[in-house]
Amino acid sequence: xxxRAGKFDAAGGMAYLVEVSSAIPTSARFQYMLKTVVDAAxxxxxxxxxxEAVERCCEDGAVAEVEALTCQLARDVQQVxxxxxxxxxxxxxxxxxxxxxxxxxxVAEGRVDKSRCLRxxxxxxxxxxxxxxxRQEDWFNLVAAPASGGKSSLMRWLxxxxxxxxxRGLVFLLETSKKRWLQALAASVAGINLRFLEDAPKLHPDRxxxxxxxxxxxxxxxxxxxxxxxxxxxxxxxxxxxxxHNRELLDEKLRAGVPDEQRACLSGLDFVVGDYLQIVETxxxxxxxxxxxxxxxxxxxxxxxxxxxxxxxxxxxxxxTAQTEKRRPMLFDLSDSSGLEKAADRVLFLHM
Numbered sequence: 001x002x003x004r005a006g007k008f009d010a011a012g013g014m015a016y017l018v019e020v021s022s023a024i025p026t027s028a029r030f031q032y033m034l035k036t037v038v039d040a041a042x043x044x045x046x047x048x049x050x051x052e053a054v055e056r057c058c059e060d061g062a063v064a065e066v067e068a069l070t071c072q073l074a075r076d077v078q079q080v081x082x083x084x085x086x087x088x089x090x091x092x093x094x095x096x097x098x099x100x101x102x103x104x105x106x107v108a109e110g111r112v113d114k115s116r117c118l119r120x121x122x123x124x125x126x127x128x129x130x131x132x133x134x135r136q137e138d139w140f141n142l143v144a145a146p147a148s149g150g151k152s153s154l155m156r157w158l159x160x161x162x163x164x165x166x167x168r169g170l171v172f173l174l175e176t177s178k179k180r181w182l183q184a185l186a187a188s189v190a191g192i193n194l195r196f197l198e199d200a201p202k203l204h205p206d207r208x209x210x211x212x213x214x215x216x217x218x219x220x221x222x223x224x225x226x227x228x229x230x231x232x233x234x235x236x237x238x239x240x241x242x243x244x245h246n247r248e249l250l251d252e253k254l255r256a257g258v259p260d261e262q263r264a265c266l267s268g269l270d271f272v273v274g275d276y277l278q279i280v281e282t283x284x285x286x287x288x289x290x291x292x293x294x295x296x297x298x299x300x301x302x303x304x305x306x307x308x309x310x311x312x313x314x315x316x317x318x319x320x321t322a323q324t325e326k327r328r329p330m331l332f333d334l335s336d337s338s339g340l341e342k343a344a345d346r347v348l349f350l351h352m
Contacts, residue, residue, distance in 0.1 A: 042084055049076045078243065118271055118311060121161030129348070132311055138345045139305035140298070142277070144316045144334055145350035146323065151315040152176070154350060155273050156185045158313065163221050167270035170245050172238055173230040174279040181228065186214035233281045235297055238274070239304055245269060246308050267309035276315030278335060291336040298343035316340060322351065 002008040012019075053073050056062060062069060106112060118132035132138055145151040152175075159169055173181050187194050190211035192204065201208045222228070227245050232238060249268025258266060274280070278290065280297055287293040305312040322329040329349040334340045340347075 042080070045080050045083060049073075049080055052076070074244075078247070081247070116270075118158075118162055118167065119165075121157060132346075137306070138311055140302035140343055141311065141313045141346045141348070142316045142334075142340060142344045143313060143348050143350065144318045144329065146318055146320050149318075150350050152275050153184075153188060154348075155275060155313055155315060156181070156188050159226075159271070159273055160185055160189055162271055163225050166225070168225045168249055168268070169227070169271045169273060170242060170269055171226065171228045172232055172272070172274040173228065174233060174275055176230070176275070178228050178230040181230070182218050182222070183215075186211055186218050189214040189217075233279060235280055235282050235300065236284060238280065239300070242269070242272060242304060242310070243308065246310060269308075269310045272305065272310055272312040274312070274314040276317065277340070278317055289336075291338050294336050294339035295342075296339070298339040302343045302345075316347075318349070 002011050053069075053076070056069055056072070112133075116133065120129055120131065132141070143151045143155055159171065162169060171181070176184075184194055187197075190207050190213075192200050192207050192211050196203070200211065218226075229241060232241060246268040250266060251268075253266060253268065277294070277297070282293055282296060285296065287296070301312060301314070304310075317335045318329050318333045319335055322333050329351050331337060331341045331347065334347070
């Protein structure tokens with residue numbers, strides 16, 4: 001139109017036309033523009049959290065409520081961090097489909113990253129159960145047995161095997177003390193029954209020597225790879241402590257250097273063990289039935305494990321009906337089974 005009117009050169013010619021067209025937003029620049037908006041929103045949230053924290057610290061009586069203030073600040077900062085992580089992991093549908101296709105090919109060709117797998121340490125279990133791997137999305141796993149049926153022993157053995165592989169884990173003890181659990185952990189590795197600990201040096205000198213070595217190994221794990229709590233029963237505290245340790249260990253990994261393509265699926269903790277599920281409390285909400293309480297607890301725990309990318313292993317009791325009827329346990333044998341059946345990704349029954 002400008003050429004027909006004889007005004008093309010007067011308007012700036014081809015050079016100005018290219019300059020104008022390059023300034024017009026196009027779909028090709030969508031990701032860049034979206035990232036600019038998201039980054040600005042993230043900075044505004046950081047500024048808001050910092051301004052609110054300064055205001056609360058300057059209020060009268062802030063010193064007397066310093067613990068509550070710091071807890072609130074930690075929650076606010078965690079929300080900002082979660083927002084940032086979510087935005088960093090945003091993918092288009094095409095990217096998601098491409099990643100799914102690449103993973104299928106990777107698994108089929110045997111190029112799966114085994115560093116994140118949690119293997120069963122017992123050969124007889126290895127033959128019946130696949131390796132625990134977050135690729136299979138086994139987030140909420142139950143180890144189910146009758147009272148004194150061996151679930152605690154199995155989970156101790158699993159934890160020791162994973163810790164020896166360099167994994168990092170968090171343990172919630174709901175029915176035994178930290179000291180006793182650590183002793184039992186070393187004893188299970190050495191093959192010593194703690195009931196006969198006093199006679200072990202005389203009766204089994206070789207096992208006693210292995211037991212002392214195992215105790216030193218367990219001591220080296222504590223605080224570096226293994227974090228244990230024996231005084232936490234509240235669901236909210238379990239969630240808070242898990243997020244805290246996962247965040248600290250994740251920051252440590254990021255500081256050490258991680259490729260960008262691995263950051264979206266990275267976690268700080270490799271596993272969480274809880275012994276056992278029916279003892280978890282919910283003081284913020286009251287329930288008339290234990291089954292109703294588990295209907296509330298189980299989905300929240302599964303959500304925690306899935307969002308934080310941490311496989312969880314929780315002990316659970318089963319009734320003795322199967323033992324009385326001389327049959328294999330079924331899902332409905334789980335005590336207060338409704339919530340457990342719906343939420344569990346995998347149930348491992350221990351039975352005679």
